[in-house]
Amino acid sequence: MNGLRTYFLETGQLSLFAFRYFKEVFKMPFETKELLRQCFLIGNKSLFLVIVTGFIMGLVLTLQTRPTMMDFGAEAYMPSMVGIAIIREIGPVITALICAGKIGSSIGAELGSMKVTEQIDAMEVSGTNPFKYLVVTRISAATLMLPVLVIFADAIALLGSFLVENVKGHVSFQLYFGVLFEHLEFSDLNPSVIKSFFFGFVIGLVGCYKGYNSKKGTSGVGLAANSAVVMASMLVFIVDFIAVLISDIFYNL
Amino acid sequence: MSKDQSYIFRLGIFVTFAAILLTAGVYLIGENQNLFGSTFRISSIFSNVSGLQPGNNVRFGGVNIGTVEKILIVNDSTLRVEMKIDESVKEHIKKDAIASIGSDGLVGSMVVNINYGKGNAPTIENGDILPSYSRLETSDLLNTLGKTNENIAIFSNDLLNIAENINKGKGMVSMLLYDSLLAIEFRQSITNIKTTTAYLNETGKQLKLIADQIQTGDGLLGTLLKDTSIMSRVDGVVSRLEESRFYDQLDSTMQNLQLASSKISGFSEELNQLTLDLNDGKGTLGVILKDSLLAEEFKQTLKNLNEGSVLLNEDLKALRHNFLTKKYFKRLEKEAKKKEKANN
Numbered sequence: 001m002n003g004l005r006t007y008f009l010e011t012g013q014l015s016l017f018a019f020r021y022f023k024e025v026f027k028m029p030f031e032t033k034e035l036l037r038q039c040f041l042i043g044n045k046s047l048f049l050v051i052v053t054g055f056i057m058g059l060v061l062t063l064q065t066r067p068t069m070m071d072f073g074a075e076a077y078m079p080s081m082v083g084i085a086i087i088r089e090i091g092p093v094i095t096a097l098i099c100a101g102k103i104g105s106s107i108g109a110e111l112g113s114m115k116v117t118e119q120i121d122a123m124e125v126s127g128t129n130p131f132k133y134l135v136v137t138r139i140s141a142a143t144l145m146l147p148v149l150v151i152f153a154d155a156i157a158l159l160g161s162f163l164v165e166n167v168k169g170h171v172s173f174q175l176y177f178g179v180l181f182e183h184l185e186f187s188d189l190n191p192s193v194i195k196s197f198f199f200g201f202v203i204g205l206v207g208c209y210k211g212y213n214s215k216k217g218t219s220g221v222g223l224a225a226n227s228a229v230v231m232a233s234m235l236v237f238i239v240d241f242i243a244v245l246i247s248d249i250f251y252n253l
Numbered sequence: 254m255s256k257d258q259s260y261i262f263r264l265g266i267f268v269t270f271a272a273i274l275l276t277a278g279v280y281l282i283g284e285n286q287n288l289f290g291s292t293f294r295i296s297s298i299f300s301n302v303s304g305l306q307p308g309n310n311v312r313f314g315g316v317n318i319g320t321v322e323k324i325l326i327v328n329d330s331t332l333r334v335e336m337k338i339d340e341s342v343k344e345h346i347k348k349d350a351i352a353s354i355g356s357d358g359l360v361g362s363m364v365v366n367i368n369y370g371k372g373n374a375p376t377i378e379n380g381d382i383l384p385s386y387s388r389l390e391t392s393d394l395l396n397t398l399g400k401t402n403e404n405i406a407i408f409s410n411d412l413l414n415i416a417e418n419i420n421k422g423k424g425m426v427s428m429l430l431y432d433s434l435l436a437i438e439f440r441q442s443i444t445n446i447k448t449t450t451a452y453l454n455e456t457g458k459q460l461k462l463i464a465d466q467i468q469t470g471d472g473l474l475g476t477l478l479k480d481t482s483i484m485s486r487v488d489g490v491v492s493r494l495e496e497s498r499f500y501d502q503l504d505s506t507m508q509n510l511q512l513a514s515s516k517i518s519g520f521s522e523e524l525n526q527l528t529l530d531l532n533d534g535k536g537t538l539g540v541i542l543k544d545s546l547l548a549e550e551f552k553q554t555l556k557n558l559n560e561g562s563v564l565l566n567e568d569l570k571a572l573r574h575n576f577l578t579k580k581y582f583k584r585l586e587k588e589a590k591k592k593e594k595a596n597n
Binding site: 036037039040043044047147148149151152154155177181182184185186188189193 | 260261263264267268270271274275278279281282283284308317
């Protein structure tokens with residue numbers, strides 16, 4: 001009963017936090033410089049991680065599904081099958097999970113430590129809106145950067161998949177991508193790009209929320225970072241589920 | 254560039270590359286759906302689209318040239334398929350090209366195939382309606398195949414029966430196949446036919462020869478047919494016959510002949526009666542011919558006679574060795590030897 005109560009309490013507070021974000025994000029003045037800095041920190045600094053994981057995912061996915069497809073004699077369908085899997089699901093979700101680990105924890109820890117060391121209170125006293133400067137910029141940066149990272153991840157994953165096909169099945173670059181794009185449709189690309197915005201939003205929101213509301217004491221920082229990662233990862237899957245349902249309505253997948 | 258701006262620059266590179274990748278992806282996907290570049294629209298009417306969907310490919314001679322844009326249900330038996338076609342192939346499609354709906358591979362998605370027309374129709378234009386051809390659907394095909402299979406089953410059953418009967422030796426065919434005697438006879442018949450035809454051939458030749466001779470007027474028939482003078486001679490003979498009262502004489506001869514024949518008739522009747530009597534066993538001759546008992550006795554008599562003559566023969570041999578008659582026989586032998594010597 002107590003668990004259920006805390007769950008509803010947490011959900012309500014998170015919703016309020018999100019509501020506050022939307023209220024503040026369109027309000028002047030815009031913290032453009034801080035936003036760009038956050039974009040750089042979230043986007044550029046995560047790129048290497050995303051590229052490595054994306055490449056390995058494409059490689060491994062192709063290697064693992066290839067024997068089954070060969071049993072069916074459907075090797076010609078490999079590019080389209082792996083391509084659609086990467087574009088639709090693997091790319092966004094893997095990238096979101098990686099970012100939930102990296103960005104969510106870093107935001108949670110950063111804001112948590114600021115909260116613990118009372119920097120946020122100091123900002124409020126100095127006249128700067130801490131929510132706008134710290135939270136809005138981070139959530140916006142995460143929301144904007146995650147789709148960009150997803151695009152990189154998709155491209156690299158497809159390259160990895162192509163390498164396996166090229167080595168094992170002697171498929172040329174032109175043939176691989178020709179077949180792939182012949183089968184890809186906007187109904188594959190659009191929902192996945194749109195839902196990565198939501199992934200980024202959820203990661204930034206949860207990271208900021210956990211950090212902004214962290215408990216006093218140094219243990220609170222660790223707890224904030226940890227719970228931010230756990231909650232963000234879980235929410236990514238929930239959002240993914242909802243996104244698939246909604247895109248099914250619009251695109252008849 | 255200050256340190257402050259360096260991260261913004263790097264962020265710019267990062268975002269630009271992502272944008273380029275996204276644009277490239279969007280372009281490549283869009284290229285396949287003819288969203289960019291100039292296109293034109295044609296449509297075709299079908300009664301069944303077999304699961305065709307908007308976005309499916311349109312092929313012209315097997316090359317992807319466009320996509321299906323819309324499928325409109327016009328009425329209960331008419332579906333209008335609107336297609337977006339690449340402008341660059343416009344000049345190659347003629348107005349009499351035929352659209353049909355096919356499947357891309359055995360389990361693939363559906364495609365619209367546009368096949369070349371036959372004649373030299375003008376080039377197609379925007380908004381044209383192509384004639385369509387409804388291909389046999391797989392289900393129809395299977396139905397037909399099912400019927401065919403049933404028929405084959407019945408047919409093969411009958412065939413089996415026939416084969417069995419042949420093997421058992423029933424009917425003409427089995428006789429032909431298995432009766433070696435028949436084969437020999439058959440061969441004999443063929444040989445006979447051969448010789449017959451040879452004879453016929455020979456006969457034909459001779460007939461030809463005869464016909465030729467007749468044609469030329471040789472021989473009796475030829476003369477009859479060809480010689481006109483013979484007619485006058487026949488006339489002459491007839492008139493002379495008439496003059497010599499030949500007919501009267503012929504008449505009296507005929508009357509005599511009639512008389513004689515009536516007498517012969519009576520005689521033959523009597524003869525007939527006699528034979529009947531004989532058959533019935535009347536009279537001596539009849540008894541001799543018909544009485545089987547008499548025949549038996551007669552046979553017995555003949556046997557006795559035969560036996561009697563054998564005995565008599567023995568008696569005579571005995572007589573030859575008797576001392577009373579020995580001299581007489583010896584003298585006969587001597588005389589016979591003398592005669593032989595005289596002859597030699």
